[in-house]
Amino acid sequence: MGIKERRANEKQARLEQILDGAREMLFSHGIDNISMSGIAKKAELGVGTIYFYFQSKEEIFAALQEEGLALFYHTIQKIHICPIACDEKLVRIGRAFYTFCRNHKDYYDVINYFLSSSKIFFTPDLKNKIDMSGGKILDLIQQIIEQGVADNTFKQTDAKKYAVYFFAALHGVMQLKKLEKTALAQENHQTIYEFSLAQLMAGLKGGNTCSQT
Amino acid sequence: MGIKERRANEKQARLEQILDGAREMLFSHGIDNISMSGIAKKAELGVGTIYFYFQSKEEIFAALQEEGLALFYHTIQKIHICPIACDEKLVRIGRAFYTFCRNHKDYYDVINYFLSSSKIFFTPDLKNKIDMSGGKILDLIQQIIEQGVADNTFKQTDAKKYAVYFFAALHGVMQLKKLEKTALAQENHQTIYEFSLAQLMAGLKGGNTCSQT
Amino acid sequence: MGIKERRANEKQARLEQILDGAREMLFSHGIDNISMSGIAKKAELGVGTIYFYFQSKEEIFAALQEEGLALFYHTIQKIHICPIACDEKLVRIGRAFYTFCRNHKDYYDVINYFLSSSKIFFTPDLKNKIDMSGGKILDLIQQIIEQGVADNTFKQTDAKKYAVYFFAALHGVMQLKKLEKTALAQENHQTIYEFSLAQLMAGLKGGNTCSQT
Amino acid sequence: MGIKERRANEKQARLEQILDGAREMLFSHGIDNISMSGIAKKAELGVGTIYFYFQSKEEIFAALQEEGLALFYHTIQKIHICPIACDEKLVRIGRAFYTFCRNHKDYYDVINYFLSSSKIFFTPDLKNKIDMSGGKILDLIQQIIEQGVADNTFKQTDAKKYAVYFFAALHGVMQLKKLEKTALAQENHQTIYEFSLAQLMAGLKGGNTCSQT
DNA sequence: GATGAATGAGCCTTCATTCAT
């Protein structure tokens, strides 16, 4: 088994090497300026080699996207295992998303890249794999909501739907950041984000909550 | 003045002609595959002519985006002038957005394209103009909320912020449509959308609303 | 004659107007960035109108070149009529050329444009006209040399040839200005120019002159 | 090492191939009509390939210019190593320049093109490299003058400055060749050139020399 | 005479992908 193992290890190593290069390019040049030859150079490999491990540029992007999703998932999982109340967990997750988008703008860009493009990039299988990566995030949020409902922190609701709504809403607000210097010039984007998060929490808890800012 | 007028009309006609070509290209090839020469061909004009009327490709995109925004604005304005309650207005607007995204997917794509791309496409002036176009939509929503607050249909809230939140959330949910066959396979996207809209309305009205589906 | 005269005057006025626009463009944008439409805009005329008065872009350049040559000619003529010795005249002319190239870099660029391009721009007639404009400068220098020879300021020489040599040499030195920050980094270009001028004068006067700096 | 060597050779061969194409284009179409696609066609390579070997069109131009400069340098170096007197060397170099400009008009055009254009073509690095190539020519002339001064063939002078002056003057005279059918119609350009060269030599030697033709 | 909209060939450059070695 020694040989096979070594082979597998080497293959894995190359994969990482390529991904490292791609990531470096992503971080240093931005998603719009990544080229295969650039990745190859950073990875200190031939262009052809890249194509041996990835079918296309988009497949690399996909891997990067999964990285990003995994990173965020990891973040919120750490929140999830905290011994705190469900509502507190959700609030922290909401804020973590904001932080993630700021601190890992490049990962956020990649995720956005696929989410907003009308192009179809992937084979159904690949798409499935990636989307499931995102799905895990939704699942975790759903779990927390379910817990909250169970322990009466939250009102009765469709946890799955609310999870999607929760995340989608924050994502939507996040995207409007682009307008912060124009249409939203009078407002502070982060304040709007916090406001939205508060609304989302209020929606889960019920009660007179709309007057908060 | 006959001549001057005619000239002006012709100029306007050309503009439409070009935009028609661009729109056709957009609808048939998708936003990622529009080329100036393609537009020129569709419009039955020389490439140079296009550049006589538009300074750059982006300016055409901007015009298209404004078209889309104007179209949607027009739709919701018709709702706004209806003699109906504010909450009903908002619900209709929410649904109109859903319909708009489905029926004018290409316009939605353009808007999305610029909203989510990390690239900077527009000159500040142009961006400002477009964003303000989007801002009008937010303004209208804000007005309705303000009215609703005034006539006690809605609870006290920061109308501006809630307007942004309202629209952003729906937009966010809309974007997740992409996942409907993967991560959201168990759910129906439209149902989720409706659910979200309901939450958003509930947030405005207060009361125990979370149990709705 | 009234009408004809007015016509002629108007025509002349338009010509000036165009040339004014072209000159403005030349001075503000440099010779490599002059476009017909730019000229038209500056001149507040239609592009077509320009083509009514000039056959081509190059013809405008030619006119500009003549302007430049005339300007320089005018400068040296003022020197010529000074009641000073011939050698002094030449030195002043030499220095005037240096000053001209510095202060009217744009005119110098135009002149250079035609002098160094391998393209053939003009009809023989036009070329003849322009070159003769340059010829007048050479003629004047020749006259001064002839005078100097006559009054024994200068040694016997072929005045015409020396005039050409004189001007050509200064022109050549002037062109090497481009190297002042690279190949000639150790030297000061103006000093080299002065040195060259001194050599040229020495050549006319004879005597042990090479040791000057 | 066979493979590596072959690779390197092939790479070199392609470089030559491209330069050959470019040179052909230069010679057949003139510097103002060289296009990358033209070069590619002549070189029987894809456009992309050209860009694999050269970063830009300008880099090709630079290479061509260096070729020309090297060619001329080589010519005068052969003269330099001849066991002849310094003055004779300079005269031969002067004549070699004339011959070079006639026989390699296209190289001369390239050099001229960059020397007289007001455009900035090159990155500082590239410009430096080229100018230094030209500088070597000046250096060699300077050396000869220094030798001449040392062995009393020439009078005391600033060798560096005289070298620049020497070359610049000849270059200037050469450029006026364009006027040979107009302003200089009475004269023979080559005669003027010879006259100028004689003056330049006389300036180095001193004595009554102006009367020569 | 004056206009300015229309042209379209042409420009330089990029880059994902392939394939012979």
Added chain:
DNA sequence: GATGAATGAAGGCTCATTCAT
């Protein structure tokens, strides 16, 4: 397995010139 040279379509854009009005 790895290489990297070669590709060539495609891209956005410019601009001197023309011509119908």
